[in-house]
Amino acid sequence: MPGDLPEGLYEALVTRGLAxxxxxxxxxxxxxxxxxxxxxxxxxxxxxxxxxxxxxxAIADSDRVEAGLEIVEAVLDVLExxxxxxxxxxxxxxxxxxxxxxxxxxxxxxxxxxxxxxLISLLDTTLLTNAPHEPRVGHQVQAEIGSACKIDVLxxxxxxxxxxxxxxxxxxxxxxxxxxxxxxxxxxxxxxxEALDDLTAMGAEVRVSYDVSTTRLHAKAWLFHRPSGxxxxxxxxxxxxxxxxxxxxxxxxxxSGARNPDVIDKMQAVFDxxxxxxxxxxYDPDTFEAHMGxxxxxxxxxFLSPVHVTPLPFQERLLExxxxxxxxxxxxxxxxxxxxxxxxxxxxxxxxxxxxxLPRARLLFVAHxxxxxxxxxxxxxxxxxxxxxxxxxxxxxxxxxxxxxxxxVQSLSVADLADLDPxxxxxxxxxxxxxxxxxxxxxxxxxxxxxxxxxxxxxxxRTDGLSITHWFDDRIAAELRLWDAIDxxxxxxxxxxxxxxxxxxxxxxxxxxxxxxxxxxxxLYTADDVWAQHVVQEFVRRVDDLATVKALGFCVSVAHAxxxxxxxxxxxxxxxxxxxxxxxxxxRISSSRSGGG
Numbered sequence: 214m215p216g217d218l219p220e221g222l223y224e225a226l227v228t229r230g231l232a233x234x235x236x237x238x239x240x241x242x243x244x245x246x247x248x249x250x251x252x253x254x255x256x257x258x259x260x261x262x263x264x265x266x267x268x269x270x271a272i273a274d275s276d277r278v279e280a281g282l283e284i285v286e287a288v289l290d291v292l293e294x295x296x297x298x299x300x301x302x303x304x305x306x307x308x309x310x311x312x313x314x315x316x317x318x319x320x321x322x323x324x325x326x327x328x329x330x331x332l333i334s335l336l337d338t339t340l341l342t343n344a345p346h347e348p349r350v351g352h353q354v355q356a357e358i359g360s361a362c363k364i365d366v367l368x369x370x371x372x373x374x375x376x377x378x379x380x381x382x383x384x385x386x387x388x389x390x391x392x393x394x395x396x397x398x399x400x401x402x403x404x405x406x407e408a409l410d411d412l413t414a415m416g417a418e419v420r421v422s423y424d425v426s427t428t429r430l431h432a433k434a435w436l437f438h439r440p441s442g443x444x445x446x447x448x449x450x451x452x453x454x455x456x457x458x459x460x461x462x463x464x465x466x467x468x469s470g471a472r473n474p475d476v477i478d479k480m481q482a483v484f485d486x487x488x489x490x491x492x493x494x495x496y497d498p499d500t501f502e503a504h505m506g507x508x509x510x511x512x513x514x515x516f517l518s519p520v521h522v523t524p525l526p527f528q529e530r531l532l533e534x535x536x537x538x539x540x541x542x543x544x545x546x547x548x549x550x551x552x553x554x555x556x557x558x559x560x561x562x563x564x565x566x567x568x569x570x571l572p573r574a575r576l577l578f579v580a581h582x583x584x585x586x587x588x589x590x591x592x593x594x595x596x597x598x599x600x601x602x603x604x605x606x607x608x609x610x611x612x613x614x615x616x617x618x619x620x621x622v623q624s625l626s627v628a629d630l631a632d633l634d635p636x637x638x639x640x641x642x643x644x645x646x647x648x649x650x651x652x653x654x655x656x657x658x659x660x661x662x663x664x665x666x667x668x669x670x671x672x673x674x675r676t677d678g679l680s681i682t683h684w685f686d687d688r689i690a691a692e693l694r695l696w697d698a699i700d701x702x703x704x705x706x707x708x709x710x711x712x713x714x715x716x717x718x719x720x721x722x723x724x725x726x727x728x729x730x731x732x733x734x735x736x737l738y739t740a741d742d743v744w745a746q747h748v749v750q751e752f753v754r755r756v757d758d759l760a761t762v763k764a765l766g767f768c769v770s771v772a773h774a775x776x777x778x779x780x781x782x783x784x785x786x787x788x789x790x791x792x793x794x795x796x797x798x799x800x801r802i803s804s805s806r807s808g809g810g
Contacts, residue, residue, distance in 0.1 A: 226260050332356045335443040338469045350465045358382040363438035365484050366395045369431045370403035384415050393417040409496050419496035423504045436480050444470035444477050522596045528559050534691035546690035547668040551698040556669045557589050560642050561596035576617045577638040583607050586619045626653040635662040646670040649681045712751055734769040745780040
């Protein structure tokens with residue numbers, strides 16, 4: 214196309230400069246229309262503001278205020294004298310231009326109430342992406358609360374982790390007489406009853422939609438009302454969860470009511486229509502529980518999600534590395550992936566792929582605890598879309614078909630492996646493979662001869678120095694370490710406190726390959742209550758709310774654990790000692806009652 218105007222759609226006022234450029238085009242190529250009367254105010258004002266902004270930007274800093282004042286006065290003169298617009302006098306700037314930033318209540322002591330401004334200017338409409346080194350949307354939202362008089366929240370999912378960082382600011386807002394209205398849903402079961410309880414306890418009004426059909430709500434928005442007219446809003450992808458507000462790769466637009474009043478007005482109108490819609494009912498804890506179908510006594514249930522399990526991008530990369538290793542002729546592979554990155558999900562997806570490639574895909578999944586087997590079997594059932602997938606070989610349970618077996622290493626070790634054909638299982642997956650240096654694992658691995666062996670662990674390096682990589686030709690097929698997972702925002706960074714306890718461990722016997730003598734350590738740590746009281750004091754110093762904290766305390770022995778539980782209980786902090794001999798029923802009871810351990 215001739216000329217310097219690229220092909221495409223336009224919505225630009227034709228200025229004299231643009232008209233000259235259009236002259237260079239084929240007259241058939243440029244389409245124009247008259248300006249409608251209804252759009253004159255908006256379009257002409259936008260055009261003029263852009264010209265003024267460009268012009269003032271080209272003036273030296275030292276002269277910009279005076280020049281700007283003269284330009285504004287000239288424009289107002291024209292509007293008042295030539296256009297006959299009334300009330301122009303009140304729109305003229307003062308001789309020394311200033312910006313009003315706050316009007317605050319005067320307190321009895323003569324000071325004014327503190328009103329912290331948002332981190333983003335009230336005039337700015339901008340995009341927040343939660344990218345590294347950029348402000349997080351959660352921090353921005355928190356900074357908006359203190360200056361708002363009313364807050365309306367539209368959230369598909371609400372969880373306590375999302376409310377926790379905002380709780381203090383929201384509570385202060387409500388105590389000042391502000392209002393907080395929250396609309397949410399039960400779609401996918403993600404919204405937590407405890408989170409809604411926290412909101413209503415603060416004084417928020419909460420309404421819930423129990424509709425999980427195609428008309429379900431999936432919006433996420435905040436609307437901060439300010440009587441000054443400088444309202445703001447956030448619209449985007451972030452639910453009220455910790456990951457969405459702080460760590461997730463989320464996109465949210467922050468809208469300025471001063472710049473985009475039509476957007477704010479529409480948000481307000483639509484929110485009010487939802488609020489009055491009978492699909493949203495006032496939150497009631499009993500009604501919520503009934504709709505969620507929870508029964509605390511029934512324990513965890515295995516159910517099939519309507520959504521197929523697909524790997525996250527980083528999981529797909531690890532699975533591709535395993536597949537490439539197999540193509541290179543390696544059929545014994547170790548996957549090292551940080552705790553919390555979904556090793557079991559990846560193992561299930563890997564098996565799903567193998568099941569389509571192998572002529573027969575009998576599976577043996579090995580772990581050292583029944584709880585791990587329960588969780589792993591549930592994951593495989595989700596991935597395989599089969600609610601009856603797998604049999605367990607643990608405790609008193611024995612397989613009948615032996616096609617897909619989830620077995621504890623203890624059950625396998627007491628069985629007569631001579632009766633088990635080494636090639637019976639085509640795919641063997643061993644969870645927590647760092648345990649494989651133990652004799653029970655070695656005997657099993659030496660006996661089995663599967664087509665594919667996959668080991669899973671987060672920590673291949675053992676403290677006793679024994680190697681486990683010899684089972685895999687001294688190689689790791691796929692790897693994602695803890696520090697890499699944190700850098701990639703896959704896991705939450707942790708805060709670590711190293712506290713000097715003053716104990717002299719040189720008096721405790723130490724043997725190479727075995728470490729410290731357990732009995733000697735136990736005697737040292739339980740000799741008196743001085744060291745234990747020091748632990749309690751440091752714990753209390755670093756915990757915000759002892760009534761709600763849940764913690765794990767790792768001890769050197771069962772005797773030490775029993776001792777520490779007593780010390781914590783005597784200090785008024787609920788604690789129980791849990792060991793390998795603790796019955797499963799007591800584990801469930803103690804985990805629900807204990808505040809620490």
